[in-house]
Amino acid sequence: MNFPSKLIEDAVTAFSQLPGVGKKTALRLVLHMLQEPVEISEQFADAIVDMRKKIKFCAHCHNVSDDTICSICSGSGRDKTTVCVVESIRDIMAIENTNQYKGLYHVLGGVISPIEGVSPKDLNIDTFIQRIPKEGIKEIIMALSPTIEGDTTIFYLSRQLKDQDVKITTLARGISFGGELEYADEMTLGRSIMTRRLYDNDINKSQG
Amino acid sequence: MNFPSKLIEDAVTAFSQLPGVGKKTALRLVLHMLQEPVEISEQFADAIVDMRKKIKFCAHCHNVSDDTICSICSGSGRDKTTVCVVESIRDIMAIENTNQYKGLYHVLGGVISPIEGVSPKDLNIDTFIQRIPKEGIKEIIMALSPTIEGDTTIFYLSRQLKDQDVKITTLARGISFGGELEYADEMTLGRSIMTRRLYDNDINKSQG
Numbered sequence: 001m002n003f004p005s006k007l008i009e010d011a012v013t014a015f016s017q018l019p020g021v022g023k024k025t026a027l028r029l030v031l032h033m034l035q036e037p038v039e040i041s042e043q044f045a046d047a048i049v050d051m052r053k054k055i056k057f058c059a060h061c062h063n064v065s066d067d068t069i070c071s072i073c074s075g076s077g078r079d080k081t082t083v084c085v086v087e088s089i090r091d092i093m094a095i096e097n098t099n100q101y102k103g104l105y106h107v108l109g110g111v112i113s114p115i116e117g118v119s120p121k122d123l124n125i126d127t128f129i130q131r132i133p134k135e136g137i138k139e140i141i142m143a144l145s146p147t148i149e150g151d152t153t154i155f156y157l158s159r160q161l162k163d164q165d166v167k168i169t170t171l172a173r174g175i176s177f178g179g180e181l182e183y184a185d186e187m188t189l190g191r192s193i194m195t196r197r198l199y200d201n202d203i204n205k206s207q208g
Numbered sequence: 209m210n211f212p213s214k215l216i217e218d219a220v221t222a223f224s225q226l227p228g229v230g231k232k233t234a235l236r237l238v239l240h241m242l243q244e245p246v247e248i249s250e251q252f253a254d255a256i257v258d259m260r261k262k263i264k265f266c267a268h269c270h271n272v273s274d275d276t277i278c279s280i281c282s283g284s285g286r287d288k289t290t291v292c293v294v295e296s297i298r299d300i301m302a303i304e305n306t307n308q309y310k311g312l313y314h315v316l317g318g319v320i321s322p323i324e325g326v327s328p329k330d331l332n333i334d335t336f337i338q339r340i341p342k343e344g345i346k347e348i349i350m351a352l353s354p355t356i357e358g359d360t361t362i363f364y365l366s367r368q369l370k371d372q373d374v375k376i377t378t379l380a381r382g383i384s385f386g387g388e389l390e391y392a393d394e395m396t397l398g399r400s401i402m403t404r405r406l407y408d409n410d411i412n413k414s415q416g
Contacts, residue, residue: 002304004297005274007259014255018237031298033260034272040225041260045253046224051215052241052249064213064242071212089212090239092243096210114363 001027060131062107062124064089072096072105079103081138083131086156087111087150091143103141106131113150113196121158129160139167144174209235223265245322268330268339270315272297280304280313284312285354287311289346293365295319295358299351311349314339320364337368347375 003009015026033041048083057063060071060081065071072078072092082103086092092105105199108123131137142157144150146185158168174192184192209231215245216238223234241249265271266278272280280300281285290311294300300313301390318330339345350365354359366376381393382400392400 004278004299004300004304005263005272005282005312007263008253008272010239011259014252017252020233020236021242025401027298027301028228028311030256030259031296033256034263038260044222044225047218048238049240051219053247055215057211057241059309064216066213087277088239089242090235092212093210093235096212143288153255166287185256 017070040191051205061105062109062127063092063105071118077102081136082141083128083135083137083139083158084141084143085128086143087145095143103139108144110155111147111153113149123153125157132166137166139169142168142170160175163185216313265337268343270317270335271300271313287312289344291336291345291347292349292351293337294351295353301349311347316352316361319352319355319361321357321360331361333365336365340369340372340374342348344375347377350376350378 001139003012008027011033012023012026015021015029016023021029033044050111054066056065056068058073059068060073061070063072064071066078067074077100083102083106084103085106085184086094086095087108089107092107095105097100106124106128108125108128110118110123112118112120134141138156140161142154144153154170161168167175172195174190174195175181181189190206209220209397211220216235219238219241220231220234223229224231241252241293260292262274263274264276267276268274268281271278271280275282280315280366282308287310287371292303292309292311293312293314294303295316295318298316300315303309303313310355312334316325316333316335316336318331320326340348348365348369350362352361362378369376381390381396382403383396389397
């Protein structure tokens with residue numbers, strides 16, 4: 001692609017370094033910016049640099065935060081004896097949006113993956129192990145991806161925690177709500193029969 | 209969507225004001241920025257603000273430019289008696305990428321559209337009419353969209369130019385190269401039979 005201006009080319013290159021943005025999309029975004037007043041570009045740039053420079057990570061759970069301690073860790077209505085272990089900040093947002101969980105979180109920053117060169121010391125595991133006795137945590141919910149790496153990480157964490165008096169739980173696996181049986185993969189369907197549970201009308205009501 | 213931080217929310221809002229970027233995509237871009245060093249965000253912001261502040265529009269053709277006159281208008285190898293009239297800068301880039309045209313351009317900045325409130329005075333028409341005698345233009349190629357608004361604009365321009373000794377041409381309309389006859393719409397197919405041309409092996413060779 002030939003550009004009529006070096007400035008345009010640089011801006012297109014900047015946009016196209018974002019994930020999922022190709023050169024054509026980048027050009028569309030740049031030409032959109034050109035049509036808007038200068039102030040819009042400045043506000044856009046400021047919002048991003050401000051965010052990147054001023055953002056803090058919570059000293060307890062590593063969630064993003066405007067302060068040293070995030071709003072979840074410092075929140076009054078939370079159950080401070082339960083911690084949900086997640087890979088990333090996005091998982092916290094997803095779980096918070098369900099409005100079903102009122103405990104605390106801990107962001108690992110990834111999962112153990114020898115193939116990608118991620119070892120336990122690259123993750124926020126030490127701070128996690130220290131939290132458990134210090135904060136009197138009673139239950140740990142492992143909300144990691146259902147992959148080999150996720151399972152490896154859960155196994156590693158459970159070994160690290162074996163001397164501590166704490167209940168370790170994982171998310172329920174099974175057929176999605178609204179999912180059709182015939183389209184569920186064999187492993188999910190097979191496991192969900194093996195791990196079947198007593199019918200409980202109250203839970204079905206609160207979920208549905 | 210609930211955000212764990214006002215800074216994140218502001219950055220997501222900034223990204224989601226771009227065309228074709230929703231809240232979920234914006235969040236993905238913001239979290240990507242968070243994982244990169246601060247310098248990357250600064251370079252990104254600088255490229256955009258620099259582009260928006262320093263970009264100039266060519267005094268002759270209204271193309272974007274790093275200088276007062278764009279590289280096409282000041283280029284040595286161009287046919288300066290032919291002007292191609294286009295709606296936007298993107299059309300110039302598309303035509304330039306074909307490497308088939310060596311004349312000049314004129315960017316109107318849109319087409320006449322009473323429905324969207326675009327009248328001739330909102331477009332770069334006055335500067336265009338003045339260019340024709342001043343620069344000794346001999347041919348004007350109307351490369352506007354094949355819509356009612358495009359045709360209206362071509363008609364308006366041709367009326368404004370009726371006292372000037374200049375040839376007005378439009379882009380050839382017809383079946384696309386590589387397009388199959390059976391999938392062409394009736395109007396295009398019908399018109400392309402009516403406006404059929406003598407077989408010319410040389411042109412077919414240079415296009416194919």
